[in-house]
Amino acid sequence: MLQNDLTAVVTGTPSAGLLTLLDGIATPEARSGAWTWRFSPASVRAALDAGCGSEDLIARLTEAAEGGRVPQALTYLIEDVARRHGRVQVRAAGCCLCSDDETLLTEILNTRSLRALALVRLAPTVLVSAKPQADTLAALRAAGYAPSGVRADGSPVIEVPQRRRVAPPPPPQADTGEVFPMPALEDPATMARKLLGHR
Numbered sequence: 647m648l649q650n651d652l653t654a655v656v657t658g659t660p661s662a663g664l665l666t667l668l669d670g671i672a673t674p675e676a677r678s679g680a681w682t683w684r685f686s687p688a689s690v691r692a693a694l695d696a697g698c699g700s701e702d703l704i705a706r707l708t709e710a711a712e713g714g715r716v717p718q719a720l721t722y723l724i725e726d727v728a729r730r731h732g733r734v735q736v737r738a739a740g741c742c743l744c745s746d747d748e749t750l751l752t753e754i755l756n757t758r759s760l761r762a763l764a765l766v767r768l769a770p771t772v773l774v775s776a777k778p779q780a781d782t783l784a785a786l787r788a789a790g791y792a793p794s795g796v797r798a799d800g801s802p803v804i805e806v807p808q809r810r811r812v813a814p815p816p817p818p819q820a821d822t823g824e825v826f827p828m829p830a831l832e833d834p835a836t837m838a839r840k841l842l843g844h845r
Contacts (some may be wrong), residue, residue: 647711647712647719648707648711648712648715648716648720649717649816650717650719651700652684652685652686652719652720652723653675653682653683653685654668654672654683654684654685654719655680655682656668656679656680656681656682657680659681660681663800664710667706667710667717668683669688670692670693670696670698670820671685671690671693671698671703671707672684672685672686673686673688673689679820681779684702685720685724686723686724687723687727690703690723690727690728691725691731693726694727694731695731699760700724700727700728702794703724704716704724704725707720715823715827737774737823738776739774739775739776740775740776740777740778740779740781740782741774741775741777741778741779741782742768742773742774743765743772743775743782743786743793744771744772744777745771746771748770750772751767751771751772751773754773754786754789754791755775757766757775757789759785759788759789760785760786760789761838762785762790763775763776763777763778763781763782763785764776764777769781779795780792781805783795812828
């Protein structure tokens, strides 16, 4: 039974299909004895967010309702929420590309190597990228452009290059005090006789 106070009442145990329908469009209030649900703008919006259409919801409720009766208040609620649903659309975005040079943005938009950014034109001077700012900057630079990063307040992002430092030389080994024997030197007179003997 669908009632004028925007509640649905089921005596006994509802079928799986009816339970799914009512749980998807209304908020459960009681499940002991008679099962009850309450329709609200938030519950109807949740059904629309899940991909249901207003006409489909009304048709399914009409089919499930006792005597096929859907109160006018419930019909108005569903139609009113559906009328406002989706008037504001929220799209995920990583960052924006802004430039006064519309031709340059058109070129960037049509650059094949930048397709991974999934660029979309929001205005003649604004593109939106699906990638974060750092990834977008890197892709633009790899494609031969010279973009600069800015913060949300419009101030420039200062990028400090990471420079490689030369590794310091290894520290000198400490003197362990060990004595290494020097090779024995031959007597100079004996060495002279050997050299003269070879002449």
